[in-house]
Amino acid sequence: xxxxxxxxxxxxxxxxxxxxxxxxxxxxxxxxxxxxxxxxxxxxxxxxxxxxxxxxxxxxxxxxxxxxxxxxxxxxxxxxxxxxxxxxxxxxxxxxxxxxxxxxxxxxxxxxx
Amino acid sequence: xxxxxxxxxxxxxxxxxxxxxxxxxxxxxxxxxxxxxxxxxxxxxxxxxxxxxxxxxxxxxxxxxxxxxxxxxxxxxxxxxxxxxxxxxxxxxxxxxxxxxxxxxxxxxxxxxxxxxxx
Numbered sequence: 001x002x003x004x005x006x007x008x009x010x011x012x013x014x015x016x017x018x019x020x021x022x023x024x025x026x027x028x029x030x031x032x033x034x035x036x037x038x039x040x041x042x043x044x045x046x047x048x049x050x051x052x053x054x055x056x057x058x059x060x061x062x063x064x065x066x067x068x069x070x071x072x073x074x075x076x077x078x079x080x081x082x083x084x085x086x087x088x089x090x091x092x093x094x095x096x097x098x099x100x101x102x103x104x105x106x107x108x109x110x111x112x113x
Numbered sequence: 114x115x116x117x118x119x120x121x122x123x124x125x126x127x128x129x130x131x132x133x134x135x136x137x138x139x140x141x142x143x144x145x146x147x148x149x150x151x152x153x154x155x156x157x158x159x160x161x162x163x164x165x166x167x168x169x170x171x172x173x174x175x176x177x178x179x180x181x182x183x184x185x186x187x188x189x190x191x192x193x194x195x196x197x198x199x200x201x202x203x204x205x206x207x208x209x210x211x212x213x214x215x216x217x218x219x220x221x222x223x224x225x226x227x228x229x230x231x232x
Contacts, residue, residue, distance in 0.1 A: 033219060042117075042204050042222030043158070056219055088156055092220075102220065104150075104158035 004093050004105035012111045018079045021108045023091030025072040030095070031055070032074040033102065034066060037088040049074055078110075086112045115140045115209050119223035126195045127231055133180070134190045134226045136205030146208035147188040148220065149179065153201045161203075164188055195230045202227050 005024045013019050025032050031050045035043035045058035049068035063079040072093070078085055088109050092102040116139045126132035138147065149161040164172045164179045172179045180189040192199060206220040 035220075040224075042206075042224050043220070045209075045219040045221070048219060058219065090156075090158060092158070101160060101163070103160070107156040109156070 004091060004103050006089075006091050006105040006108050008108060009106070010109045010111075012113065013081050014113050015081055015083060017081050017112075018077065019081060019110060021076040021078075021089050021091075021110070023074045023076070023093075023105055025074065025091075025093035026095075026103050028095055029093035029103070030072050031093065032068055032072065033092045033094070034074070034076045035090040035092065036060070036085075037090060037107070038084075039087070043090055046076070081112045083112050086110060115142070115145075115207060115221055117205050117207050117221055117223035119205055119226050121226045122224075123227040123229070125229050125231060126192075128197060129194055131191060131193045132195055132228065134192070134203050134205075134228065136188045136190065136223060138186050138188060138205075138207050140186075140207065142210070147179070147181070148206040148208070149177070149188075149190045150204045150206060150222075151199075151201045152204060152225070158204070162190065192228075197230050197232065200228060200230045 007022045033048040034046040037043040046060050047057040048055045052068045065077045067075045088107045090107045091105045094102045118137045145166045147164045150158045162172050162174045162177045164181045171181050176193045178191045202225045204222050204225045206222045208218045209221050
C-alpha cells in the first residue's frame, strides 16, 4: 500500500503569481483534504474533495481552489499569491470506509516573495 | 465553536521517562473524535492515536495512551519510556463535521506542543 505523496517538495513564487500543488492519495482512498500550516501554527483546513466534488470548505477565499481526478489524485490551486500564503501545504487522504483516519503526505513548502 | 487548546508551547523530558502533553477541547456535538499527531522536522503528520467520544476505555497504542476525561473536556497524550526519536511537534485535533458532507470530515488542530527528549 503506497502512502500519500505530494509534489513539489519546495516552491518559491512571487506575489501575484499562481501556483498548483499536487497530491497523490493513498491507494483505495477516495477522500482528500488540504490543509495550510503557517509557521508555528497548527494546520488549518482549506477544503475536502470526495468523488471529484468539493465536500466541505474552511475559511479560505475563492482564490484557493482544487480539483480531484478519477484516480483520486488532487490539485490545490492558489491564484494571486500573497505573502501570507507562505506555508506548508499538507494533503491528507482517507478511505470512506474508515473515516477515523486521515493519512498525511509530507507537504509542500511554499514561499511567496 | 469547536476549538482545541494546547497550553504547553514546549516540553522537556529525559530519555526513558514518561511525559504528558495537555489538550482541552470545546464542542457541543455529542459525537466527536479526538486525534493526536506527531510532526517531525520533515513536516509529515504522523497519526498516533484516536479516541471517540463514546469509547468506554482510554485509547492506547504501544507507548502512547490517551487520558480521556470527558467531563473536563480533556484528552491528554501520555508517552511512556520516551525515546530521543520522540522529539517533535505534537498536535491534538478534533474531528469536525461539515454541512452537506457526503463523506469524511475535517480536523481542527491545536497550536501544538514542541517536545524535546534529552539524553
